[in-house]
Amino acid sequence: MHLHWHRRDIRLADNRGLRTGNGATVPVFVFDPVVLDHAAPPRLAFLLDSLESLRDEYRSRGGDLLVARGNPRVLLPKLASDLGAETVTWNRDYSGLARQRDDAVREVLADRDIEFRTVHDAVHHEPGTITTNDGDPYKVFTYFSRKWHERGKDEPVDPPDEADLAPAEQIRSEHALAELPTLSDLGFEQPEATIQAGGTAPARELLAEFCEADIYRYGQERDYPARACTARLSPHLRYGTIGIRAVYAATEAAKQAADTDTERESVTEFQDQLAWREFYTQVLWDRPDVVTQNYKSYEHDIEWNEDETALQAWKDGMTGYPIVDAGMRQLREEAFMHNRVRMIVASFLTKDLLIDWRQGYEWFTEKLVDHDTANDNGGWQWAASTGTDAQPYFRVFNPMKQGKDYDPDAEYIREYVPELDGVPADVVHSWHELDDGARHMHAPDYPAPIVDHSQRREEAIEMFERARGD
Numbered sequence: 001m002h003l004h005w006h007r008r009d010i011r012l013a014d015n016r017g018l019r020t021g022n023g024a025t026v027p028v029f030v031f032d033p034v035v036l037d038h039a040a041p042p043r044l045a046f047l048l049d050s051l052e053s054l055r056d057e058y059r060s061r062g063g064d065l066l067v068a069r070g071n072p073r074v075l076l077p078k079l080a081s082d083l084g085a086e087t088v089t090w091n092r093d094y095s096g097l098a099r100q101r102d103d104a105v106r107e108v109l110a111d112r113d114i115e116f117r118t119v120h121d122a123v124h125h126e127p128g129t130i131t132t133n134d135g136d137p138y139k140v141f142t143y144f145s146r147k148w149h150e151r152g153k154d155e156p157v158d159p160p161d162e163a164d165l166a167p168a169e170q171i172r173s174e175h176a177l178a179e180l181p182t183l184s185d186l187g188f189e190q191p192e193a194t195i196q197a198g199g200t201a202p203a204r205e206l207l208a209e210f211c212e213a214d215i216y217r218y219g220q221e222r223d224y225p226a227r228a229c230t231a232r233l234s235p236h237l238r239y240g241t242i243g244i245r246a247v248y249a250a251t252e253a254a255k256q257a258a259d260t261d262t263e264r265e266s267v268t269e270f271q272d273q274l275a276w277r278e279f280y281t282q283v284l285w286d287r288p289d290v291v292t293q294n295y296k297s298y299e300h301d302i303e304w305n306e307d308e309t310a311l312q313a314w315k316d317g318m319t320g321y322p323i324v325d326a327g328m329r330q331l332r333e334e335a336f337m338h339n340r341v342r343m344i345v346a347s348f349l350t351k352d353l354l355i356d357w358r359q360g361y362e363w364f365t366e367k368l369v370d371h372d373t374a375n376d377n378g379g380w381q382w383a384a385s386t387g388t389d390a391q392p393y394f395r396v397f398n399p400m401k402q403g404k405d406y407d408p409d410a411e412y413i414r415e416y417v418p419e420l421d422g423v424p425a426d427v428v429h430s431w432h433e434l435d436d437g438a439r440h441m442h443a444p445d446y447p448a449p450i451v452d453h454s455q456r457r458e459e460a461i462e463m464f465e466r467a468r469g470d
């Protein structure tokens with residue numbers, strides 16, 4: 001028998017670890033208190049939904065999902081011994097905390113003479129395999145991406161058959177939970193946001209729908225939040241409810257079916273985002289300290305502002321900058337935010353409010369359903385001019401211009417900021433130029449801008465110049 005430890009691979013199809021052990025498979029998921037300490041309701045709700053669908057899928061094939069709660073280092077040897085499993089397999093995770101945990105599990109399994117196999121699954125090209133000619137990890141995305149695109153990609157692997165799974169009646173352990181826990185069993189409140197459905201079926205549907213049509217306009221329209229043409233696969237890729245090879249294969253099929261060069265380029269542009277995901281995975285693997293430290297060092301500390309009132313206005317979507325507020329409210333309502341708007345709100349926090357990126361990252365960690373340490377941190381440090389490839393410190397997004405360029409009809413803004421309902425788009429986009437009387441006439445409940453962008457832009461540049469020692 002073989003125990004497969006599911007972690008960020010909540011699926012049967014296109015799961016390499018699941019196909020690697022000897023004999024019938026017993027799948028297990030462990031609720032680790034250390035991971036729960038870092039969890040938040042939106043992500044946990046998505047995970048529980050996905051685990052329920054994983055369990056049902058195993059049951060429909062005559063097997064079952066074993067669920068346990070506690071330290072994997074203690075539990076996995078006990079579960080392996082209860083079930084008579086000779087091998088334990090898992091797919092590799094590259095973040096700092098996960099690597100420490102996995103090293104500890106490896107050590108204890110080796111001590112008990114239990115064989116283990118760790119498998120390359122979550123990315124196409126593992127960290128450390130795409131490097132400069134000197135063997136160093138790339139610090140600049142463009143070079144990484146070029147090699148990422150050139151390399152061949154593996155095909156998806158089939159799910160296990162019924163015959164590959166241990167029958168449900170043999171899956172018993174006194175160390176397992178009788179049922180999947182609920183959010184409240186785990187000590188969490190229900191999320192305030194509406195969370196998108198977890199599990200493999202919704203993931204496959206999203207992918208199929210996206211590859212049918214939206215992928216062909218992705219290249220031109222992905223930056224416009226009201227046009228909703230992105231895949232919405234991020235929580236699925238985060239929890240592995242869909243395999244990365246399956247995603248790539250579907251995009252390649254779409255490329256084959258494309259009618260024009262523009263459509264083919266659009267597919268490549270989408271694949272480029274998958275490369276960004278692997279670039280940031282590699283950055284975090286190489287520099288686990290980036291979770292709390294700037295990737296890029298400056299001569300002196302950056303003198304960020306401490307401003308609780310401004311931070312709260314940002315979190316509440318009450319800054320008086322319509323595109324920023326729409327994004328922050330989308331986050332509260334859906335535990336999601338469009339990529340362009342994530343860039344805008346992150347730039348606003350760090351360059352207009354001059355607040356440390358770590359405070360924004362912490363809020364995203366709590367609120368995003370797709371929070372992924374590598375991508376979230378990469379996105380924040382890019383916006384804050386402290387990351388790899390970062391936005392140069394002197395290039396500061398103008399939030400009004402961003403709103404006008406990427407939401408010209410203010411459709412996205414009005415969807416999330418109802419106070420601006422009925423206000424003409426040109427008024428919405430010149431909110432910062434109106435006097436109090438005009439603002440009151442158009443939208444009495446919507447605030448005036450809490451800072452002056454032009455002034456803050458200069459202060460931000462000076463703040464970075466001091467940090468550089470200029």
Ligand SMILES: Cc1cc2nc3c(=O)[nH]c(=O)nc-3n(C[C@H](O)[C@H](O)[C@H](O)COP(=O)(O)OP(=O)(O)OC[C@H]3O[C@@H](n4cnc5c(N)ncnc54)[C@H](O)[C@@H]3O)c2cc1C
Pocket residue numbers: 222230231232233234235237238273274276277280337338339340342343346364368370371372373375376377378379380383
């Ligand atoms: C400040 C900030 C924070 C972010 N936090 C996260 C996060 O916690 N989790 C997360 O998955 N993404 C994060 N991103 C990247 C990006 O915003 C999301 O991946 C994207 O919006 C998810 O929507 P989608 O699945 O429709 O994306 P699509 O545009 O359809 O992209 C497909 C997939 O490619 C990957 N991807 C797309 N853009 C990026 C990117 N810039 N960096 C890395 N991977 C990317 C994601 O896995 C995404 O699901 C962040 C970006 C910024 C600027």
